[in-house]
Amino acid sequence: MVQFAQVIVDVPSLQTNRPYDYVIPAVWQAQLQPGMRVVVPFGKGQRQVQGFVVGTTAAPPDYNGELKTIAAVLDLQPVLNPELLALAKWLAQWTFAFQISCMQTMLPSVMKASYSKKVRLTGAATVATTAIFHDQTELDFADLAPEVIKQLLKWQQQHLVEVVYEVHDRAKVKTLKAVQPLLTAADYTAAAAKVPANAKRQHELLAFLAAHAAAKAPIPMHEITATTELTLAPVHAGVAKGWLRLVDLETYRDPYAELASAPRTQPLTLTAEQATAVQQITAAGEQKRDQVFLVEGVTGSGKTEIYLQAIQAAITAGRTALMLVPEIGLTPQMVARVRGRFGEHVAVLHSGLSTGERYDEWRRIERGEAQVVVGARSAIFAPLQHIGLIIMDEEHESSYKQDEMPRYHARDVALWRAKYHHCPVVLGSATPSLESRARAQKGVYQLIRLKERANHQPLPEVTVVDMKNELKKTKEDNFSSLLLQELRKRVLHQEQSVLMLNRRGFSSFVMCRDCGFVLQCPNCDISLTLHMDTHSMKCHYCGHEEAIPQVCPNCQSRKIRYYGTGTQKVETELHTLLPEARILRMDVDTTRRKGAHGKLLRQFGNHEADILLGTQMIAKGLDFPDVTLVGVLNADTALGLPDFRASERTFQLLTQVSGRAGRAEKKGEVIVQTYNPEHYAIRLARHHDYEGFYKREMTLRHQTGYPPYYYTILVTASHEEENEAAKKIFQLMTQIKPALSKQAILLGPTPRAIARVNKRYYYQMVIKYKREPHLQQVLTQIMQENQARHGIQISIDREPLSFI
C-alpha cells in the first residue's frame, strides 16, 4: 500500500524545483498515481498550492521533518502519463527551466490552478469590522488597500478574522442538460390519462417521452426545445412526478463543428517521387525506427499529400500521428484538408481556441478518441499514445521555438518523443533550416528531395525591381511603376494579387520633423510604435501605452509626424494610386479578434477583394487559385539587422511568398522590390535555388563560426541597475570560461541591443561550442547558485533564435 507521494509544487523557483514528500490520506491510497494533480499545504501558515504527483512509495521517505498530508486530489486519472512525466524532467534540464513550468506548458492552461487569498470574519461583527467588511463575511486580499491589510493582520492575531487560501481548479467539463425517460411507453400513456386535459404541455411531454421511451438514452434539452414547444418548466414537473430524470451529459466544445461534415477526400495518386517518400517513411514506421526524414520540396511539390498518406499508414498499423504546423499556417484550409481525410479522428490544437475548447480537444486526445492531432508548437505535448509518426511542416519556422520559459524548440521535443515511441519524424520544408539541412548532409537525417511539382506547373517568374533607380523616377517609395502596372492589369482581368509588406526589423514611429525627437518608452530603450486602431503609442516590449502627441514634447513643434511604413499607410497610398481596386488588409491589427484571420481569408477566397495586403502572415499556407501576382514591397528590411540569420530569413520569406502565385492552372508572377538586388539571398530566391543558397550560406557560416557549425547558448543577466547586471555577467563569464575547452568561443559580454526593457538592464554573452562535456553541468550550477537574489535575474537560452 503506497502511503507517501512525491509532489512537484506550483512554486516556480529554483529552490523549489524538486519533489517534496507528502502523506497520502488513507482514502486515496489505492487511487493516487503519478501524473495526478493535487492540492498540498506548502510553507508556513495556511498556504496551499497545486502540485503534480511524480512518484509514490510505501516506505517513509528519508526526511527528518514532519510530513504534511495531501489536502485534495484534483484528478481521477493521471493527466500526465509516464512518458510525459519523463519528458517534463528531461525538458527542464535541457532548457534550464523549472519542472513545474514544463508540466504546465504540456497541459491546457485551464488545468493550472488559480489562487486566491481571502480574509474571513470568524466572530460576530463589531462596529470596527463592519467598517471594513460592511455586510460581507469574506474579502479578497487582491481588492484591499495596504492600510486595510495591516489592520486585518492585527485582527488575525486576535483571532477576530482568519486568512484562508483557496486553490481553484479551472478545468471544467462542459455539460448539456438532457432528459432521460424512466418509464415505458405504456406507463406514459397510462400517466397521460390521469393528467388534466388542460395541462397541454404535460401531455406534450408525455407524448414525447412515450415516443422516446424505448431508447432509454438521454435526449439533450436543446434538441427537445428545437423540435417541440416544450421548455424546462414542464420537464421539471416531469422530474417531480418521477417520469424522467434530468442528467448532465458531458460534451465537447467543437471549434470545427462546421468542418466535421466536410466531405471525405480520397488519397490522391502520388507521383513517383511522392510514392518513394511515403514508402520510406512508412517502412521506418513499420520497423519502429526513430529515423528523421527531411522532406525538402518546393511549394506545390505535394508535401501535404505525403504527410496524409504516411499518417494513414500509421493509423492502419494501429498507431497514432502528430502533425505540427506553424501557428500561422494552421489555417481553416489546412484543417479542412486533414479533417477531410480523417474526419472525426482528428483533434486540432491552436491558440485561436478558447481555453475551454482547447481543454476539450485535449480530453478527446487523452481518452484516445482522436488518432490524429494537428496543432501548433505546444501540440507536440499532446497526450497521444502509441505514436507512429510525428510530422513538422515548415520545420524552419521560428514559431516552433518558444521565447519564454521553458524556451524549448518543438523539434527537440519531437525527436525525444520519437525516440520514446520508436517512430519516424518527418521534417518538411521548401526552405529547411540550415541546421536540419546540414544534419541531412551528414546523414543524421535522411534527405528526401522532391524536385518536381505535383501539378507539373512551372514555378512562378520572379522579377526583382531595384528601388534605388525607382526612387529617382517617382516620388512614391512603396510602389514601383512595374508593380503598379501589373496590379492594374490584374484588377482589369479580375485576377487577384497578394502584396506583402515585410515588417521585420521595422516599425512605425513618431518623429518631430523640426528637432528629430522620437517618442521613447519610459521603461525600455526603444521607440514607441504607432497604433492607428487604438489611436495610441505602444511599446512592443513592455506594453506601455500613451496618447499620440499633438505637439513635439521636446520643441513644442506641431510638425511631429508618423514615420516608417505600416500596412495602413500602404493601404491608403494604394487607394489613391488604384482607386478601382478592392483591398483587404491583413495584419496584427485586423486579425486580433478571434476568427478574424479566417474571415479575411474567406472573403478573399470569395473574390470580395482584388488585393490582399498584409505582413509576413500572408506568406504562409494560403492557397488561392486565382492569385496570379505576388508583390513584395520591401524584400530587404531584415537584411540590415545585425543577425546572422538575416539572409536565411529573407530567403525563406521570399521563397515562401513566391509560392503563393499561380497555384492552379494560371501562371503566376512575382515582383520583388528591393534596395539590394545583388544580395545573394534575393538573387537565389529569384531562381528558387534553395540548394544554391544552402551552399553559399553554409560557407559563410563556416567562415564566421555560426550555427550549424557551432551550437549556441545565450546567457543573460538583468538588474534594475545597469552596472549590477554588467558586474554579474562578467562574473558568470569567469565562472564559465574555465569549464570550457579551447574549441569553445565566448562572445561578449555585451549589453543587449535594447539594453533596457521594463526598467531592467540586460547584459548577455553567447557561448559557441561543438562538444563541451562540462557545459550542461556548469550552467545548471549557475542557475542554482543565482536564485533571483539581490535583484539579479539570470536566464539561459539554448539555441536562441537571435542574439539581438
Place this chain on the structure above:
DNA sequence: AGCACGCCGACT
C-alpha cells in the same frame, strides 16, 4: 512565489 525570521534605524 510567499512568508517568517532577524538585524538595524526612527518613532510613540
Place this chain on the structure above:
DNA sequence: GTCGGCGTGCTC
C-alpha cells in the same frame, strides 16, 4: 525601549 524596513533562507 518598540515598530517596521527589507535582506536571507526555507518550504516535505
